[in-house]
Amino acid sequence: MKIYRFCYRKKIMTGVLKEDVLFPIKGSVFKDFKVEESAIPISQVKLLPPVLPSKIVCIGRNYREHAEELGNAVPEEPLIFLKPPSALIGPAQTIIYPDMSQRVDYEGELAVVIKKKVKNLKEEEAWTDYVLGYSCFNDVTARDLQFKDIQFTRAKSFDTFAPFGPCLVTDLSPEGLHLKTFLNGKLVQSGNTRNMIFSVPFLLRYVSRIMTLEPGDIIATGTPAGVGSMQPGDRVEIQIEGIGMLSNFVKKIDMRR
Numbered sequence: 001m002k003i004y005r006f007c008y009r010k011k012i013m014t015g016v017l018k019e020d021v022l023f024p025i026k027g028s029v030f031k032d033f034k035v036e037e038s039a040i041p042i043s044q045v046k047l048l049p050p051v052l053p054s055k056i057v058c059i060g061r062n063y064r065e066h067a068e069e070l071g072n073a074v075p076e077e078p079l080i081f082l083k084p085p086s087a088l089i090g091p092a093q094t095i096i097y098p099d100m101s102q103r104v105d106y107e108g109e110l111a112v113v114i115k116k117k118v119k120n121l122k123e124e125e126a127w128t129d130y131v132l133g134y135s136c137f138n139d140v141t142a143r144d145l146q147f148k149d150i151q152f153t154r155a156k157s158f159d160t161f162a163p164f165g166p167c168l169v170t171d172l173s174p175e176g177l178h179l180k181t182f183l184n185g186k187l188v189q190s191g192n193t194r195n196m197i198f199s200v201p202f203l204l205r206y207v208s209r210i211m212t213l214e215p216g217d218i219i220a221t222g223t224p225a226g227v228g229s230m231q232p233g234d235r236v237e238i239q240i241e242g243i244g245m246l247s248n249f250v251k252k253i254d255m256r257r
């Protein structure tokens with residue numbers, strides 16, 4: 001099932017896609033919902049981030065080749081940092097290139113969306129019960145500031161630095177999915193989720209030992225090799241097999257005016 005959140009006639013709705021047509025749902029995506037019969041063509045809506053998380057947990061260096069390309073050792077346990085929910089944007093929304101940085105990179109990633117509250121998920125518990133679905137995520141990074149600061153916070157947290165979407169796919173296995181990033185139509189990242197150092201179930205259990213995960217929270221599972229910089233005017237697209245494509249433009253705005 002492909003779940004979209006969107007704005008139609010000034011109303012924010014969630015709906016299920018069937019053959020280019022959205023069927024709004026009644027109820028909560030996290031619990032029980034009913035699919036209504038009224039149909040809205042997807043071409044008539046403005047797509048929004050598929051859910052609104054209370055937090056975005058990101059995993060750094062979860063693909064060997066990416067750790068190596070930035071000169072980092074492969075981690076022995078997951079490297080975790082947070083991005084604020086204020087950084088979130090949806091499909092076709094604009095990534096704003098900040099004045100503070102001279103190098104802004106794309107990082108195409110698989111996003112895992114939490115279905116129900118979870119703390120200390122045990123080995124014997126079915127991890128899939130806690131996952132609502134999967135989506136595409138761009139962990140936009142001011143690389144110069146990441147190298148300059150000890151903390152990742154500034155480099156990862158600018159408004160618009162968390163493009164997410166276009167939809168949530170519920171019936172999908174996170175293993176063995178091809179992930180591609182295109183910059184102005186040119187292939188720049190090509191990876192497969194089977195090459196993650198720490199798998200989705202491992203990450204879910206690990207993160208839940210640190211913090212309570214709430215419905216809608218995102219775990220961004222790290223980026224494969226091939227990261228690189230974007231310039232104002234560029235179009236960046238993250239494509240994951242079975243999910244679709246998340247497309248955003250980059251723009252510079254003079255904030256001093």
Ligand code: MG
Nearest residue numbers: 107139222223
């Ligand atoms: Mg990343």
